[in-house]
Amino acid sequence: MVQKSHGADLSVRSVRKVYTGRGQAVEAIQDLSFDVNAGELVCVVGPSGAGKTTLLRILAGLLPATSGEVTLGGTVVKGPPPGMAVVLQEYGRSLFPWMTVEKNVELPLKEKGVAKAERKRLVQEALEAVSLADAGKSYPWQLSGGMQQRVAIARAVAYEPQVLLMDEPFAAVDAQTRLELEDLVRALWRRLGVTVIFVTHDIDEAVYLGERVFVLSNRPTILLEEVKIDLGAERDQIETRTHPAFGRLRNHVYELVQQAKKGLRSIEDARLTH
Amino acid sequence: MTSRSTTRVPGWALGLAGVAVFLLLLQILPTAGVIDRRFFPPASEMFGALSSWLVAPQFWTALGQTLTTWITGLAIAFVAGSVLGILIGEIPGMRALTASTIEFLRPVPSVALVPLVVMLYGPTMQSTLILVVYASIWQVLLQVLAGVGSVDPVADDTARSYRFSLWTRVRTVTLPSALPYVMTGLRLAASVALILTLTGELLIGTPGLGSLLIDARASGQYPLIYALVLVAGALGLAVNLIFRQIERRTMFWHPSIRGEVAA
Ligand SMILES: Nc1ncnc2c1ncn2[C@@H]1O[C@H](COP(=O)(O)OP(=O)(O)OP(=O)(O)O)[C@@H](O)[C@H]1O
Ligand SMILES: [Mg+2]
Numbered sequence: 001m002v003q004k005s006h007g008a009d010l011s012v013r014s015v016r017k018v019y020t021g022r023g024q025a026v027e028a029i030q031d032l033s034f035d036v037n038a039g040e041l042v043c044v045v046g047p048s049g050a051g052k053t054t055l056l057r058i059l060a061g062l063l064p065a066t067s068g069e070v071t072l073g074g075t076v077v078k079g080p081p082p083g084m085a086v087v088l089q090e091y092g093r094s095l096f097p098w099m100t101v102e103k104n105v106e107l108p109l110k111e112k113g114v115a116k117a118e119r120k121r122l123v124q125e126a127l128e129a130v131s132l133a134d135a136g137k138s139y140p141w142q143l144s145g146g147m148q149q150r151v152a153i154a155r156a157v158a159y160e161p162q163v164l165l166m167d168e169p170f171a172a173v174d175a176q177t178r179l180e181l182e183d184l185v186r187a188l189w190r191r192l193g194v195t196v197i198f199v200t201h202d203i204d205e206a207v208y209l210g211e212r213v214f215v216l217s218n219r220p221t222i223l224l225e226e227v228k229i230d231l232g233a234e235r236d237q238i239e240t241r242t243h244p245a246f247g248r249l250r251n252h253v254y255e256l257v258q259q260a261k262k263g264l265r266s267i268e269d270a271r272l273t274h
Numbered sequence: 275m276t277s278r279s280t281t282r283v284p285g286w287a288l289g290l291a292g293v294a295v296f297l298l299l300l301q302i303l304p305t306a307g308v309i310d311r312r313f314f315p316p317a318s319e320m321f322g323a324l325s326s327w328l329v330a331p332q333f334w335t336a337l338g339q340t341l342t343t344w345i346t347g348l349a350i351a352f353v354a355g356s357v358l359g360i361l362i363g364e365i366p367g368m369r370a371l372t373a374s375t376i377e378f379l380r381p382v383p384s385v386a387l388v389p390l391v392v393m394l395y396g397p398t399m400q401s402t403l404i405l406v407v408y409a410s411i412w413q414v415l416l417q418v419l420a421g422v423g424s425v426d427p428v429a430d431d432t433a434r435s436y437r438f439s440l441w442t443r444v445r446t447v448t449l450p451s452a453l454p455y456v457m458t459g460l461r462l463a464a465s466v467a468l469i470l471t472l473t474g475e476l477l478i479g480t481p482g483l484g485s486l487l488i489d490a491r492a493s494g495q496y497p498l499i500y501a502l503v504l505v506a507g508a509l510g511l512a513v514n515l516i517f518r519q520i521e522r523r524t525m526f527w528h529p530s531i532r533g534e535v536a537a
Contacts, residue, residue, distance in 0.1 A: 086435040093428035097527045098450040108436035
């Protein structure tokens with residue numbers, strides 16, 4: 001059925017999103033076009049309210065675009081495609097409080113048709129990977145915010161998706177765990193060859209994790225720049241982060257986001273020192 | 275802070291004290307002649323009548339009849355109300371289609387149906403059942419409707435993104451989300467159903483505690499009337515306690531119930 005060992009390429013063509021509904025129409029995304037190769041890891045940064053979550057929900061097939069098209073592995077996305085896992089920004093509310101942590105992680109696997117013994121193994125492994133092996137029998141509301149966020153990550157990891165979409169998945173975890181989880185995502189990405197779109201506020205994190213970093217403008221969003229991160233395939237929390245190239249890229253992205261916050265809408269108008 | 279909380283009287287003790295004061299007043303006022311003891315006997319006589327009735331088979335038969343009518347009516351209202359609620363809530367457009375009809379029918383007091391049902395079925399259990407179902411189905415229906423609409427959009431997105439089938443979604447997301455509402459509906463319906471059961475027995479003469487009460491009045495046994503009122507009160511209290519327990523058991527995960535102790 002679902003091939004687990006390679007990702008799928010993602011292409012976004014002239015996507016625009018206007019929220020209508022109560023009150024005034026809000027143009028969240030003006031015009032976005034980009035490609036993500038199968039098995040690539042792309043980070044998305046941009047000012048708060050830029051439309052990152054909106055973009056992710058459109059990619060996930062949870063929200064229809066006003067115009068434009070998203071294709072995944074050559075198929076137009078009309079609803080949530082198979083083989084995709086999403087870690088939503090509201091991780092707490094995405095866990096079902098009436099089920100134990102284990103059951104929360106297991107349910108999507110069951111729905112995917114994974115056999116029982118295999119499910120048990122995947123759930124166990126995923127919980128161990130996020131250091132929650134002992135919390136399986138607890139209920140999500142008995143855990144701290146950071147632990148809940150790790151459960152949501154474990155659920156996505158256990159699913160062994162082809163495409164993994166994550167919306168600020170480490171926002172609630174402590175700095176130490178955050179570094180571990182970053183390495184977990186990198187390891188998983190390399191092991192499964194999954195396509196990853198990773199939204200974050202943290203510029204260091206984006207540069208550390210990504211093969212490319214997409215910098216978005218303020219709302220209504222356009223893509224300011226696709227920054228290529230040529231730091232190699234092996235990343236290390238100490239070595240990579242102290243590397244001069246890392247510092248340069250980080251400063252470059254930082255300056256872009258700062259100016260994006262102030263309303264920068266074209267890379268030509270940017271005043272960059274890096 | 276600590277000294278206050280250690281010396282504070284617990285809630286249940288205050289409740290018991292309240293009951294004791296009430297019973298004491300019931301005893302003193304008629305004995306002292308403040309109110310007419312013929313129509314308002316002291317508490318001791320009420321309990322005397324009650325205890326002698328507790329050994330009478332008639333009483334137990336009547337209690338059984340009342341409970342049967344109540345539970346049957348409640349079950350019908352619960353099943354019908356839930357099914358209707360899920361259908362109206364899940365099928366697009368149904369809410370708008372049915373809203374005004376529901377708002378028109380709901381305020382019609384059940385008691386207004388008494389002449390109609392008596393004409394149709396006479397003083398039978400069926401007559402009272404109709405009143406009971408009519409009165410309590412709204413409690414269930416409206417709560418189920420609210421419950422079906424209360425699914426957290428984030429939970430729903432999660433279910434959609436992992437491509438849950440419709441049945442899995444209803445079973446693992448919609449129903450648990452709606453449960454708090456369903457339980458409130460059931461508890462409200464249980465009380466209303468009990469009230470209407472007794473009302474039906476009193477007004478229509480359907481066999482049960484209510485008709486026993488009419489007999490007691492006809493034969494001037496005032497202590498017995500009050501004894502039966504006490505039984506009705508106790509029934510109501512029991513119904514409420516039982517359904518609160520059911521709520522606690524099924525919703526251990528809900529923010530209103532879970533706590534440090536719930537682990
Ligand atoms: N349902 C909605 N209806 C109307 N406007 C919305 C809706 N959801 C989001 N918006 C608007 O769209 C814009 C983008 O929102 P979005 O949540 O995508 O931002 P974001 O980049 O994820 O922000 P953050 O970094 O704070 O999470 C915001 O200005 C927001 O007010
Ligand atoms: Mg967001």
